[in-house]
Amino acid sequence: MSILSEQLTGFFLDYWPHIALILSLAISIPTAIHAAMNKKEVRAAIGWVGVIILSPFAGSILYLIVGINRVRHSQITELRDTHIKEYVSYSSPPVTDLEKTFSAPFSSLQILGDRISHFQLRSGNHIQVLVSGDESYPAMLEAIESAEHSIALQSYIFDNDRIGKQFVDALVRAQARGVQVRVLIDAIGVKYSHPPVHRLLRQHGIRCALFMSISLLPTSFLRSPYANLRSHRKILIVDGRIAFTGGMNIREGFCSQYTNNHPAQDTHFSFEGPVVLQLMSTFAHDWEFTTNENLSYDFWCACVWKTPEPQVPARCIRSGPDRFLASTHSMLQGAFAIATKHIRIQSPYFLPDQVLMGALTTAARRGVRVDIVIPKHNNLRLVNAAMMAQIDQIIESGCHVWLDTGPFNHSKLITIDGQWSYVGSSNLDPRSLRLNFEIDIEIYCHNTAQKIEGLIDSCIASSENLTLESLAQQPYKKRLMNRVVWLASPYL
Template identity: 65%
Template structure:
């Protein structure tokens, strides 16, 4: 036995470089082939293959951790589609005459939405805009406190701060009343506050889960990519809230004072709630393996107050719905004839979407883009400055909003169509995050959204090519270097 061990030791001592080389070549080749065969974006494929080849052992490890999409695509969706059909049928027929709702140019956008979303555009929805935490949080808390049967809540960030604990108290009271509750928080977003809010959820025995905590199958850790960026609250299957707002005290003037951040959320009643719940139910089942029956969590008929508007839910994420928000924004730019308004805190469109926006501007459409002058994510702000000149050269008007930071994600076209929700116009939202948006065909709601954007423009500073060219060289270089990492900011 000693002789065998000694022989093995001598063999490894002499040939270990050859063994390591062979192993690294095999692993790198396997990882590079996997990246080339599974990455649909040529830039991502080239990037990963380059990293793998240039770093023979570290590269494959990085690809294993951050490069492989482990989200299951078909099985849960097939189960969910069966459950969807089994329990619920829409009382509202799908909208067929979009011309009477918005205009003839939106006919093709309607068709695009049908093919991208898998949800049909439905009338009978009552949508109310909620500006900031001062309007959104009290309305959400009132709905929770009046809940009779169910509460489904999802957020990217749920801070353990003043407003977070107020929400916990309301959820705990509802839990004691026997309301059936499920709370889903992203695993990365849960780490924004210390201690995390999950301790209080656990203390009050409120059913909850963290999204994407186990990407490698054996490590309980949050996954840096594939985050759930969705923000959603559904109460009794009759009243929902969705948009861009996390649960953070900084969005209420009571706590944020003069530094209160801005955001926009929406109250929804009507058949769009079923679509929103479908998104939540899938995410919950994916995370916990628990199936939520539609019959228990949604009503079969809605009695939404007037006025009614056509709306639908648009899901997007690194699964079979990848690029849904990207396709919808491209389509909206293509049908615009007069005015496109965009407000985004993190505005880093890829070349395809930037081309769609620039083409609209060159066709004579007035394009207004509002971004923060002082971004809460400085690296993202720097990267934005590295490519924004391409839009200005095409004729887009770019505005840097002054005042407190605005987290709203809003877009309107021709005063008839709105696209609102959780999606930013950056690589993470367009390809990596799970996002949840609403498209709304209505002049009144679109007018309200447009007014919010116009109010920001009134006090904003116009960004010009001269301003960008006058930046010191070291700042322009810094912006370009950080821009190279923009897909993962």
């Protein structure tokens, strides 16, 4: 045996470069072919193929871990295609007469939504705009306290802080009344507070699950959630009758009483009407994907609404790294294309790709007024640096960029021509547009659009206008650092 071992050792020492080359080719060629055949964006395909070829072993392992979307293609999309029509039942017909109250281009936008979303545009929805945690959390807690049979709550971040404990206590009381409660929190977002709130919920017997808490590798010390794919959705549905969604996570930093009257800002929305069914369908599929528990339509959805006036058309737009990839991207591209007067955008993380940037800059060159509000003091420094690195391309075309000097504003708001609004959880950055599971709602309503415009305009009134001159005055070292960070913007 010793002679054989010596011969094998000698063979390996003599030919190890050849062995390494053969192994690297055996690993890297199939992996690079997979990346080239499956990546839909040429930049992503080129990037992955380059990494794999230049570093065959490390690059291939990295691609196998974070480069392949193996999560939803074979599971949740099949579930949605099979059951979506069975799960959602309406008492109201789809909207077919938009041209009576909206300008002609919005009918084409409706057609775009019909082809992007599995949900139809439905009238009969009552919408309330809720500003900051001071308005949103009391309304949400009141709905939970009045729940009679069901509560479905989904959030990216659900902190175990003073406001988080108020939600936990309200959920515990609801369950004690016999209400069925389900809570879904993202596996990354739950880590924002310690100890994480899901432990507290489970101690009280609340059915709680973590979205995407999937182990990548069997080795215990390498186990971690699939951190690159996150559920960024924020949904609360009570009795299948009233729903809340928008940008609000559950955190005390958005409450005046816990921040010495200097809370961070955000905008949330309450809904009654058919769009609640669409939100419930979204939650139910995410819950079943995570837990394998099917939530029955008859129990979790209301059959009859007493929806107050005014009632308006609305629909959910889901997006995420599954069959709904680029849904929001396509909706916004279409919306920017039909604008004739005014585009207003408020986003904490404004990093549109070249396609959306082109749609905005083209609109500005067509004579459309484009106002974009971003925070002056961002809570994510790297994202802010990347934003500053490409914002000049927006300004050069005639778009107006405003730095909000007030408290950090987490709102995600878009309006077109004072008629159409797009609200929800999506930021205008690569993570929201490509990697996160998001939920947004398009709203055809003049009054709602005007309320949102008022919120954006009030921020503009106290903002600083960002100009090419002010960007050029930044120190060269800062501008260089911004560009370096910008190179990593798809992964921020």
